[in-house]
Amino acid sequence: xxxxxxxxxxxxxxxxxxxxxxxxxxxxxxxxxxxxxxxxxxxxxxxxxxxxxxxxxxxxxxxxxxxxxxxxxxxxxxxxxxxxxxxxxxxxxxxxxxxxxxxxxxxxxxxxxxxxxxxxxxxxxxxxxxxxxxxxxxxxxxxxxxxxxxxxxxxxxxxxxxxxxxxxxxxxxxxxxxxxxxxxxxxxxxxxxxxxxxxxxxxxxxxxxxxxxxxxxxxxxxxxxxxxxxxxxxxxxxxxxxxxxxxxxxxxxxxxxxxxxxxxxxxxxxxxxxxxxxxxxxxxxxxxxxxxxxxxxxxxxxxxxxxxxxxxxxxxxxxxxxxxxxxxxxxxxxxxxxxxxxxxxxxxxxxxxxxxxxxxxxxxxxxxxxxxxxxxxxxxxxxxxxxxxxxxxxxxxxxxxxxxxxxxxxxxxxxxxxxxxxxxxxxxxxxxxxxxxxxxxxxxxxxxxxxxxxxxxxxxxxxxxxxxxxxxxxxxxxxxxxxxxxxxxxxxxxxxxxxxxxxxxxxxxxxxxxxxxxxxxxxxxxxxxxxxxxxxxxxxxxxxxxxxxxxxxxxxxxxxxxxxxxxxxxxxxxxxxxxxxxxxxxxxxxxxxxxxxxxxxxxxxxxxxxxxxxxxxxxxxxxxxxxxxxxxxxxxxxxxxxxxxxxxxxxxxxxxxxxxxx
Amino acid sequence: xxxxxxxxxxxxxxxxxxxxxxxxxxxxxxxxxxxxxxxxxxxxxxxxxxxxxxxxxxxxxxxxxxxxxxxxxxxxx
Numbered sequence: 001x002x003x004x005x006x007x008x009x010x011x012x013x014x015x016x017x018x019x020x021x022x023x024x025x026x027x028x029x030x031x032x033x034x035x036x037x038x039x040x041x042x043x044x045x046x047x048x049x050x051x052x053x054x055x056x057x058x059x060x061x062x063x064x065x066x067x068x069x070x071x072x073x074x075x076x077x078x079x080x081x082x083x084x085x086x087x088x089x090x091x092x093x094x095x096x097x098x099x100x101x102x103x104x105x106x107x108x109x110x111x112x113x114x115x116x117x118x119x120x121x122x123x124x125x126x127x128x129x130x131x132x133x134x135x136x137x138x139x140x141x142x143x144x145x146x147x148x149x150x151x152x153x154x155x156x157x158x159x160x161x162x163x164x165x166x167x168x169x170x171x172x173x174x175x176x177x178x179x180x181x182x183x184x185x186x187x188x189x190x191x192x193x194x195x196x197x198x199x200x201x202x203x204x205x206x207x208x209x210x211x212x213x214x215x216x217x218x219x220x221x222x223x224x225x226x227x228x229x230x231x232x233x234x235x236x237x238x239x240x241x242x243x244x245x246x247x248x249x250x251x252x253x254x255x256x257x258x259x260x261x262x263x264x265x266x267x268x269x270x271x272x273x274x275x276x277x278x279x280x281x282x283x284x285x286x287x288x289x290x291x292x293x294x295x296x297x298x299x300x301x302x303x304x305x306x307x308x309x310x311x312x313x314x315x316x317x318x319x320x321x322x323x324x325x326x327x328x329x330x331x332x333x334x335x336x337x338x339x340x341x342x343x344x345x346x347x348x349x350x351x352x353x354x355x356x357x358x359x360x361x362x363x364x365x366x367x368x369x370x371x372x373x374x375x376x377x378x379x380x381x382x383x384x385x386x387x388x389x390x391x392x393x394x395x396x397x398x399x400x401x402x403x404x405x406x407x408x409x410x411x412x413x414x415x416x417x418x419x420x421x422x423x424x425x426x427x428x429x430x431x432x433x434x435x436x437x438x439x440x441x442x443x444x445x446x447x448x449x450x451x452x453x454x455x456x457x458x459x460x461x462x463x464x465x466x467x468x469x470x471x472x473x474x475x476x477x478x479x480x481x482x483x484x485x486x487x488x489x490x491x492x493x494x495x496x497x498x499x500x501x502x503x504x505x506x507x508x509x510x511x512x513x514x515x516x517x518x519x520x521x522x523x524x525x526x527x528x529x530x531x532x533x534x535x536x537x538x539x540x541x542x543x544x545x546x547x548x549x550x551x552x553x554x555x556x557x558x559x560x561x562x563x564x565x566x567x568x569x570x571x572x573x574x575x576x577x578x579x580x581x582x583x584x585x586x587x588x589x590x591x592x593x594x595x596x597x598x599x600x601x602x603x604x605x606x607x608x609x610x611x612x613x614x615x616x617x618x619x620x621x622x623x624x625x626x627x628x629x630x631x632x633x634x635x636x637x638x639x640x641x642x643x644x645x646x647x648x649x650x651x652x653x654x655x656x657x658x659x660x661x662x
Numbered sequence: 663x664x665x666x667x668x669x670x671x672x673x674x675x676x677x678x679x680x681x682x683x684x685x686x687x688x689x690x691x692x693x694x695x696x697x698x699x700x701x702x703x704x705x706x707x708x709x710x711x712x713x714x715x716x717x718x719x720x721x722x723x724x725x726x727x728x729x730x731x732x733x734x735x736x737x738x739x
Contacts (some may be wrong), residue, residue, distance in 0.1 A: 059695045059696060060695040062691065062695070090721070091720070091721040091722060093697075093720045093721060094696075094697055094719075094720045094721060094722050097695065097697075235690065237690075237691050237694070238683075238690050238691065238694055241691070241694035241695065241699060242694070242699050242700060245694075245697070245699045245702075264718075264721075264723070267723070268707060268723075271707065271708060271716065271723070272708070275708045275710075275716060277710040277713075365725075368725070369714055369716065369725045372713060372714045372725070372727065373712055373713040373714070376727070381727065382714065382725070382727075406692075477689065477692075477726070477727045477729055477730035478714055478725065478726065478727035478730070479692065479696060479724065479725070479726050479727070479730065480724070480725045480726075481696070481722055481723065481724055481725075482716065482723040482724070482725055483723075484723075
């Protein structure tokens, strides 16, 4: 099959183009580094099947950042048939840097000149023919957001496979060229190397002292000779970067005619407000508050509807199924358990929607800017802030977003504290317990908000500790490209919400469903001993619950609450599912039932909420952590979260008792 | 007479021409990639001390930490 790789700087609309090609709807974001995963899709056009690979957004192809290395290795070793380089037509000067590197790599490049409409409207005229001539590649103007030029791009991809590309060498001046030539000659002696890599590129990389590439020389008998020939006192990387920009500025001069004013003015005006010295942080906090307000108030009626619906369905099942075991299974097990989790789908979706608006408008990158000062004091930097924000939605994309942080130490700290961000799976637990102990008024909202703040405070504390103990030194410098502000598109935000939120639906339908069935079984059997589930004290689950109860007894949590924590290891919303299954379906829903059961006092309930926040990253999060960092750090994360949960819950109860709460 | 200064010395709204970058290889390389190449004209858009600065470099808006910005030497225009 023909493989086509998509590459480009951050914020050029690469993800949108990928969607255009594959139709595979996926997350479209707006801050640099959002497509850190290797995404693969299929596309059939003109009867041919293509495999489309979405490479990470990068400025360059050095070995300095993982993103760049992933992209480079794929092009060098994966040898895609075509590399589509997506460049921002409004900013050729910056974007052509990567293009030159790709041409140097002798990849079969087709250029998508994206954001063509913005350039056109902004009075930027580009001589496409001339650009094609100067670069020796095809250049197709496109508008990924509307689909303009996509068909033509597809045609050109097919054409480019067949035709031999006209190779254009970008000379770096006599002196440098002589050195390149010298190294090239020796590389050519080693057939294997010469066959595997483009020789000129290899020579340049060796001259630049690229460590990854030097490693590839191991095993070649000409290694020493090559290194000897490449010896130089100059800072080759810098010299070459300068030369490349020279070449680019000459190209730009020839092909671009600017008319009218720059298209950034409006965006810059907004930045004067959003990045204001004094107003920046209050604006950020106000927006954050708005996100929470939206999450809870907008979704409340929908949640109530789902709650009523499942309650009603449970009643019907109970009345109409004659077999008592089956009736109990359907109504108390499946409907009560799954229903209690589904109730929280509306706030979860609302939260993802609000986060998507922030992200797609370009504000999230500004939040990183505003928070950098504070983050630096905590031994992190502004870029760590974006993974933390996304972690509020779900820790898994949060942890993956940390990939755009180049420095390994900074990245690991960012990942390790991410489970302390209250993800939306924890929201159901907070909402349920807070509702039970504080009613529906102002106090419940404050209690929920305090959990988010507690998570942030603990994350800060742990970041400082990790920086002191595990990763000494200062955070690496902060560099982040701020995208243009855009009016968020409803459709994009909805898609984004659906993509991230659907996992909760899938989880509710599979994982939580399975957990609920297990809990129903454990709480209703032995059937005779429990008298058909009515005396749960005689069930298996009571037996297990009582076994682990002593651990949690000091906190005032009964065996039901303890066993719920056990199932919460799998996924935090399973805590609610467990309560649902244990309490069975009742009129008025799970909250009424839990209130009437009197399992929690305000103090023990509040401590329980904190415990659920901290005690363990869910199984899926641990899986991602293992993939993103060394197992050692994942182990440290699991250990510290469990320890911290016990400490914090104890402190809450201690202080609470001293203040006279019970 | 030295006629250049660190980028951090420019106030918001001021422009400067990059002269040189002082620093280790890694930092120089990184700054080059994002466009801080000698003779490039850059414009400081936002600068609150302490805190990062926002610079217009080759048409993009780059947020850059103060420590790193201090390594970029510019001639005020």
